[in-house]
Amino acid sequence: MHYFAGIDIGSTAIKIAIVDENKKLAGHKISASGSMFYKYAKQALKELLNELGIDEKDLVYTVATGYGRKLFKEADENISEITANAMGAMAAAEGKCDIKTIINIGGQDSKAISLDDQGNVVNFAMNDRCAAGTGKFLDVVAMNLEIEVDELGEYHFRSKGTPLSINSTCAVFAESEIIGLLGNNNSVEDIVAGVHYSIAKRIIKLVKRVGIKEGIYFDGGPALNSGLVSAIENELGKEIFIPEFPQITTSLGAAILAHESYGYENK
Numbered sequence: 001m002h003y004f005a006g007i008d009i010g011s012t013a014i015k016i017a018i019v020d021e022n023k024k025l026a027g028h029k030i031s032a033s034g035s036m037f038y039k040y041a042k043q044a045l046k047e048l049l050n051e052l053g054i055d056e057k058d059l060v061y062t063v064a065t066g067y068g069r070k071l072f073k074e075a076d077e078n079i080s081e082i083t084a085n086a087m088g089a090m091a092a093a094e095g096k097c098d099i100k101t102i103i104n105i106g107g108q109d110s111k112a113i114s115l116d117d118q119g120n121v122v123n124f125a126m127n128d129r130c131a132a133g134t135g136k137f138l139d140v141v142a143m144n145l146e147i148e149v150d151e152l153g154e155y156h157f158r159s160k161g162t163p164l165s166i167n168s169t170c171a172v173f174a175e176s177e178i179i180g181l182l183g184n185n186n187s188v189e190d191i192v193a194g195v196h197y198s199i200a201k202r203i204i205k206l207v208k209r210v211g212i213k214e215g216i217y218f219d220g221g222p223a224l225n226s227g228l229v230s231a232i233e234n235e236l237g238k239e240i241f242i243p244e245f246p247q248i249t250t251s252l253g254a255a256i257l258a259h260e261s262y263g264y265e266n267k
């Protein structure tokens with residue numbers, strides 16, 4: 001059996017997806033990027049192959065994507081995150097949701113991608129200049145509230161009443177605003193819900209730049225946060241589709257492209 005790998009070297013995490021000859025996901029791995037992400041990417045790929053019992057020689061084509069993609073010289077090819085994200089989303093939603101709009105929130109950026117009926121990218125908008133509305137912002141909020149990022153969802157749903165409004169549009173000022181809210185005896189739950197709604201509003205502004213078309217897919221690490229998902233759905237007034245493994249969509253797209261570039265069907 002031959003295998004194809006997609007490696008998404010993000011600012012926060014390295015995501016690797018491996019597909020088989022039938023383009024089916026054979027396995028995946030998520031590990032921290034760190035400053036030596038190039039070294040970690042090689043190591044993580046080795047570990048994943050080991051875990052899956054795949055011989056290195058059976059991995060016949062690798063495509064790198066993401067912020068650090070050009071430094072991963074072992075890849076046979078590299079592609080932009082936008083293309084990889086769209087391909088991965090189409091594959092992950094196949095038969096479940098007819099997607100037309102992708103929202104991606106990563107560690108240090110957020111994107112909105114608009115697709116045509118065939119799943120081709122027709123437009124995209126990106127925020128990579130400001131931490132507000134990114135995973136980094138959620139990490140800083142969680143740290144200040146002394147909770148883990150994977151607890152944010154639970155806290156959100158325990159909030160009672162109208163979520164607090166967080167007015168600062170800059171992550172640095174929002175941090176001091178949050179500390180002020182804590183000082184004024186507001187609950188952690190209400191602050192978390194307020195943060196989620198403030199991110200939701202920012203993301204919706206970004207999505208509006210490409211046009212909101214139904215069939216909305218949300219991916220990236222923060223899509224694991226059910227509180228944020230709910231805030232975006234409420235603000236949009238529409239349901240959104242979350243894939244089984246939201247953090248690996250872009251690496252899955254790169255793995256599928258690896259399969260197509262290798263031209264497996266023609267060999």
Ligand code: ADP
Binds near residue numbers: 014106135221
């Ligand atoms: P990048 O591709 O830029 O490296 P990711 O899509 O991997 O970014 O997203 C990283 C972010 O995802 C983290 O900053 C964190 O806020 C969020 N995240 C990761 N795991 C979880 C989780 N289990 N629950 C909630 N949020 C998470």
